[in-house]
Amino acid sequence: MKDFTFVMLTYNQEQYVIEHLESIKYQIENFGNNIKINFILADDSSQDNTVDMTKKWIEDNKELFFSCNFIVSRENKGIVNNITTALKNIQTEYYKILAGDDLYFKNNIFEIFSSNDDIYFTPVIRFNGTNLINTDSKWFFKELLAFQYNKCDIQKIILKSLKYSMNLESPGLFIKKSLVMDSVYNILKRFHYIDDVPFIYSVLQRNQVKVLVVDKPYILYRVQSGISTTKKHSKYKLFIEENKIIRNEIFTKQRKNKYLNWFKYEYKIKDFLYRYNIIQRKNKVIQNFRINMQKEERLAIEYIKLINKRAKQWEMQQGDKYVKMHRN
Secondary structure (H helix, E strand, O other), rough: OOEEEEEEEEEEOOHHHHHHHHHHHHHHHHOOOOEEEEEEEEEOOOHHHOOHHHHHHHOOOOHHEEEEEEEEEOOOOOHHHHHHHHHHOOOOEHHHHHHHHOEOOOHHHHHHHOOOOEEEOOOOOEEEOEEEEEOOOOOOHHHHHHHHHHHOOHHHHOOOOOOOOOOHHHEEEOHHHHHHOOOHHHHHOOOOOOOOOHHHHHHHHOOOEEEEHHHHHHOEEEEEOOOOOOOOOOOOHHHHHHHHHHHHOOOHHHHHOOOOOOOHHHHHHHHHHHHHHOOOHOOOOHHHHHHHHHHHHHHHHHHHHHHHHHHHHHHHHHHHHHHHHOOO
């Protein structure tokens, strides 16, 4: 790999962006030798210090990057428009788009692309503050590993699953830029608040691609109350309406009978079996994955503290300007 682009998506995330940027710095300093690193900020009209803090941090660390591009919208247009704008400005085949409140983990993100695949699914570690949340990875990812071990068609399995269940954690998804064609943008432009399922579906549906399931985490996903989880959110109803569009229009042609949906019930049964550790006991691939993830999660706690400490140090160096951002 010669070039790579980090894309940071933001909207009023001044409390977290320095942690995010410090996690990028960790990646570059430890694994980015001989790679031209590009950076893109795609901000959806933040009303706080998100943009100013990002620009100041980049100025202090400009030696890390080959190029930096700041895309700041004049009005809030929603996450999908922000992602679409970012995608159109990426000039490298390899990249990662990540929200400004999430973190890159300590594992070498550049090693993901060492194989000749097009799409990579990786597990994520959920956290909030310095605590991990729901540390047992979802059963669907474990099932993908088992399917891959048995040389099944992962692309078809994921497409089928998306019709009935949204179990994929998109922060752990990596897609080559060459797969993002006009058909992807045409589907995305119908939405404002849901990006992951339309994006993944459009890429997998329109292209014959090589999919690799990787059993190592590279992303720390911060769990917070947002539009998809908070019914009191001002845009929650709009989110629900877009979810209905996905269910009733994008996938409607794929369903033969909504009442006799055996795949859906199969998912519920397997969900129960995985949750109560019935299937895992008999599958060595899943057993090894669980053991490795437990080790990674223990390391994640200390890594989060390290990044938090570095972010605090930078903020303190700025004096009174960003003192209100200092974490407890």
